Amino acid sequence: MTAPSNQTHAAPEQQRFLVLFDFDETIINESSDDAVVRALPGQTLPDWLKNSYREGHYNEHMQKVLVYMADQGVSKESIQSAVEKIPPTPGLLNLFQYLQSHQQDFELVVVSDANMYFIETWLERAGVRHLFRKIFTNPASFDANGRLVLLPFHSHSCSCCPDNMCKQVILREYLASRQKERGGAPFQRVFYIGDGANDICPSLALGPRDTTFPRRDFPMHRLLQSQAAMFKANIAPWVSGEDIVDCLKKIMEER
Numbered sequence: 001m002t003a004p005s006n007q008t009h010a011a012p013e014q015q016r017f018l019v020l021f022d023f024d025e026t027i028i029n030e031s032s033d034d035a036v037v038r039a040l041p042g043q044t045l046p047d048w049l050k051n052s053y054r055e056g057h058y059n060e061h062m063q064k065v066l067v068y069m070a071d072q073g074v075s076k077e078s079i080q081s082a083v084e085k086i087p088p089t090p091g092l093l094n095l096f097q098y099l100q101s102h103q104q105d106f107e108l109v110v111v112s113d114a115n116m117y118f119i120e121t122w123l124e125r126a127g128v129r130h131l132f133r134k135i136f137t138n139p140a141s142f143d144a145n146g147r148l149v150l151l152p153f154h155s156h157s158c159s160c161c162p163d164n165m166c167k168q169v170i171l172r173e174y175l176a177s178r179q180k181e182r183g184g185a186p187f188q189r190v191f192y193i194g195d196g197a198n199d200i201c202p203s204l205a206l207g208p209r210d211t212t213f214p215r216r217d218f219p220m221h222r223l224l225q226s227q228a229a230m231f232k233a234n235i236a237p238w239v240s241g242e243d244i245v246d247c248l249k250k251i252m253e254e255r
Contacts, residue, residue, distance in 0.1 A: 015107040017251075018178070018187040019099065020171065020202070022194035023112035023119050023137070026215060029089045032118040033062055039078040040069060057163060058113065059138055063150045070147035079148060083118050084125040089215075091241030096128045098245045105252070107187070108132045109174065113165050113198060115140035115150055136170045160201050167202040189251065192233075193244060194220050206233035211247065213238050 024031045037045055049068055053061040069079075099106050108131050110119060117140040123129040139151045152163070160166075171192075179186045192203055195215035200223050203212040214221035216237040224235055236247050 016188040017106050019106050019191045020109050020111050022199055023114045025195045028086045032114050035086045036079055036082045039074050039082040059152050066148045076142055083121045095241030095244050110135040111167050111170055112137045168205050171202045171205050208232045211236050
């Protein structure tokens with residue numbers, strides 16, 4: 001009988017750093033919703049549907065869009081293909097390679113206002129789904145009629161965020177639950193990588209040892225520039241995933 005191997009994967013409690021990723025225009029280089037709309041016969045939404053959007057109620061709007069797409073005969077295969085064809089943001093696959101080579105140090109999580117079907121489909125196609133311990137996003141799955149049904153992630157009382165998702169609530173709850181699971185040990189540092197206005201709220205929860213990475217010249221970056229005094233975290237704008245790799249390498253050298 002062969003003796004059991006002593007080579008085991010690093011236990012989660014050994015990972016010193018937590019990295020949180022947005023999805024649309026952070027991991028991928030466009031909005032997954034926009035990419036999927038191009039699967040429509042006319043590749044665009046009618047004006048009446050575009051104009052039905054209410055500020056702060058984007059999830060509700062996308063529910064209507066997905067109903068319309070099903071009514072127009074857009075198949076599951078067409079939606080899957082549209083998602084899989086979305087290009088990654090420049091340098092992001094190199095960042096994933098770096099993080100994979102240092103899995104013992106980094107725990108990865110997605111926090112996104114997209115949806116579970118789009119995110120898991122893309123990550124599986126890119127071969128990186130296994131890198132992520134958790135995906136926080138809006139539930140979405142196909143029903144018996146082949147329609148992609150989208151639901152809100154949660155409800156919350158934050159006045160700054162869309163009605164279906166406050167990323168700061170998600171971040172705070174995750175940090176508390178992981179610290180408990182890790183026997184009271186918090187992460188040494190938290191890194192947040194994003195691009196949009198809804199990535200500002202979670203960045204406010206970061207401390208002085210943490211870093212928020214806004215995509216340069218995107219809404220998150222512009223808002224951070226105008227409100228920099230409100231943030232305790234380090235702010236490191238990025239254009240390519242390589243910029244983030246360079247920053248993480250410097251932090252790793254501080255051991």
